[in-house]
Amino acid sequence: MIEIKNLYKSFEDKTVLKDISSQFKDGITNLIIGQSGSGKTVLMKCIVGLLDPTEGDVLYDGRNFVKMSKKEKTMLRREMGMIFQSAALFDSMSVLENVMFPLDMFSDMNYKDRKRQAENCLDRVNLLEAANKYPGEISGGMQKRVAIARAIVLNPKYLFCDEPNSGLDPKTSLVIDELIHGITHEYGITTIINTHDMNSVMGIGEHILFIYDGRKEWEGSKDEVVSSDNARLSAFIFASDLFRKVREANR
Amino acid sequence: MAQLGVNSIGIVLLISFFIGAVICIQIKLNIQSAWMPHWVSGYVTREIMLLEFSSSIMCLILSGKVGSNIASELGTMRTTQQIDALEIMGINSASFLILPKILGLMTMIPFLVIFSTASGIIGAYATAYIGHIITATDLTSGMLYEFNQWFFWMGVIKSIFFAFIIASVSSYYGYTVEGGSINVGKASTNAVVSSSMLILFSDLFLTQMLS
Numbered sequence A: 001m002i003e004i005k006n007l008y009k010s011f012e013d014k015t016v017l018k019d020i021s022s023q024f025k026d027g028i029t030n031l032i033i034g035q036s037g038s039g040k041t042v043l044m045k046c047i048v049g050l051l052d053p054t055e056g057d058v059l060y061d062g063r064n065f066v067k068m069s070k071k072e073k074t075m076l077r078r079e080m081g082m083i084f085q086s087a088a089l090f091d092s093m094s095v096l097e098n099v100m101f102p103l104d105m106f107s108d109m110n111y112k113d114r115k116r117q118a119e120n121c122l123d124r125v126n127l128l129e130a131a132n133k134y135p136g137e138i139s140g141g142m143q144k145r146v147a148i149a150r151a152i153v154l155n156p157k158y159l160f161c162d163e164p165n166s167g168l169d170p171k172t173s174l175v176i177d178e179l180i181h182g183i184t185h186e187y188g189i190t191t192i193i194n195t196h197d198m199n200s201v202m203g204i205g206e207h208i209l210f211i212y213d214g215r216k217e218w219e220g221s222k223d224e225v226v227s228s229d230n231a232r233l234s235a236f237i238f239a240s241d242l243f244r245k246v247r248e249a250n251r
Numbered sequence B: 001m002a003q004l005g006v007n008s009i010g011i012v013l014l015i016s017f018f019i020g021a022v023i024c025i026q027i028k029l030n031i032q033s034a035w036m037p038h039w040v041s042g043y044v045t046r047e048i049m050l051l052e053f054s055s056s057i058m059c060l061i062l063s064g065k066v067g068s069n070i071a072s073e074l075g076t077m078r079t080t081q082q083i084d085a086l087e088i089m090g091i092n093s094a095s096f097l098i099l100p101k102i103l104g105l106m107t108m109i110p111f112l113v114i115f116s117t118a119s120g121i122i123g124a125y126a127t128a129y130i131g132h133i134i135t136a137t138d139l140t141s142g143m144l145y146e147f148n149q150w151f152f153w154m155g156v157i158k159s160i161f162f163a164f165i166i167a168s169v170s171s172y173y174g175y176t177v178e179g180g181s182i183n184v185g186k187a188s189t190n191a192v193v194s195s196s197m198l199i200l201f202s203d204l205f206l207t208q209m210l211s
């Protein structure tokens, strides 16, 4: 479980995160949703330590990440996997080498075992046939799947995904969502996903944190989203014509 | 990472060959006259190649090629979040990415100096054998006249300093890029300009110190 307590983050001239507290449980998909610019990426970067929060604590199963020494942070990072908005594959390496890279760095397995482990993960995301291609040669959706394979190759306890569906068509998005959801339940991972994709919210929103202008505006599950009477949440969720019609049809 | 140097062998050989040839022609046709000893052209060609061209000028050229390459590679890794990905894995991205580049270039550059000097001398001989501008015997006697080994080592030592400048300055600009591809372009320009400047200034001091 990851817990954030009274998190603030300011840049020189403006405060982006204001007093955010929440809990992200393991074995379920935790979504952070909000408008573009509301601070989702900044929040995630504060949680994983790519940015230092101005104030507040981030607890990984009770271990306070903010107060850790650099060495302790490095150790904890080996339990994390992250999927970036841009996939962030190393473009000088083949798909298989990308997935093997964390193993090359941190495991004491021999080459054969590392290769087998990487291939298992590639198989998990249905990409075994692309193992010898380079990131530049595969589609965006495939890149995201490779990024998932790379993120889970060390069996992480914590998985972070910054807009895993951005730039993908609805069908591919669904594949990615279900992969992440499946992996999370299979291995009991604490998964946090940034998204503004309503299909994801309705599909895998087991716990949803809605950020509005850097503040926590609403928290709940996908079933509570529909019935919520929070005006800002409704305005955000039902900004899409389709979802508005779906809601009206349901009433 | 040794690729940084290996990929530059071609351009180094090419430029050095022509510069060696041109220096030799210039000296022979424009400066040498009846009252000068016959070895002047060979001698001057050798000294220019050893003292300045193969180390300083070549490194200036390489700062354009290798420097912009390093800066744009690291800059792209930064903007596409590949550096963040390394950090998340618990890898110290700066030492993981930058150190091998600095060490690689510092190891490769003495060989490039040797190649450059050799190619320059071959260029000079080409003017004798192909262009018939100077006789090979005159050239050889000039090449061997009062040869000072230290000049060669001076070039090598200088170039190692320059290699450090090119790799570290360019890495700095690339690694610290913020934003998008426009800034990657800017970083690679800044990397080349700054490392060229630093090479020029440090050349002044190094030459004074080592002479």
Ligand SMILES: Nc1ncnc2c1ncn2[C@@H]1O[C@H](COP(=O)(O)OP(=O)(O)OP(=O)(O)O)[C@@H](O)[C@H]1O
Pocket (backbone or CB within 6 Å): A011, A012, A016, A034, A035, A036, A037, A038, A039, A040, A041, A042, A043, A196
């Ligand atoms: N390094 C930074 N320096 C200053 N301001 C920043 C920095 N990073 C982000 N911000 C600001 O923080 C705010 C939130 O940005 P953030 O990237 O978290 O939005 P987001 O919710 O992820 O949006 P999107 O859905 O478009 O990705 C923005 O107004 C942005 O300008």
Ligand SMILES: [Mg+2]
Pocket (backbone or CB within 6 Å): A040, A041, A042, A162, A163
């Ligand atoms: Mg974002």
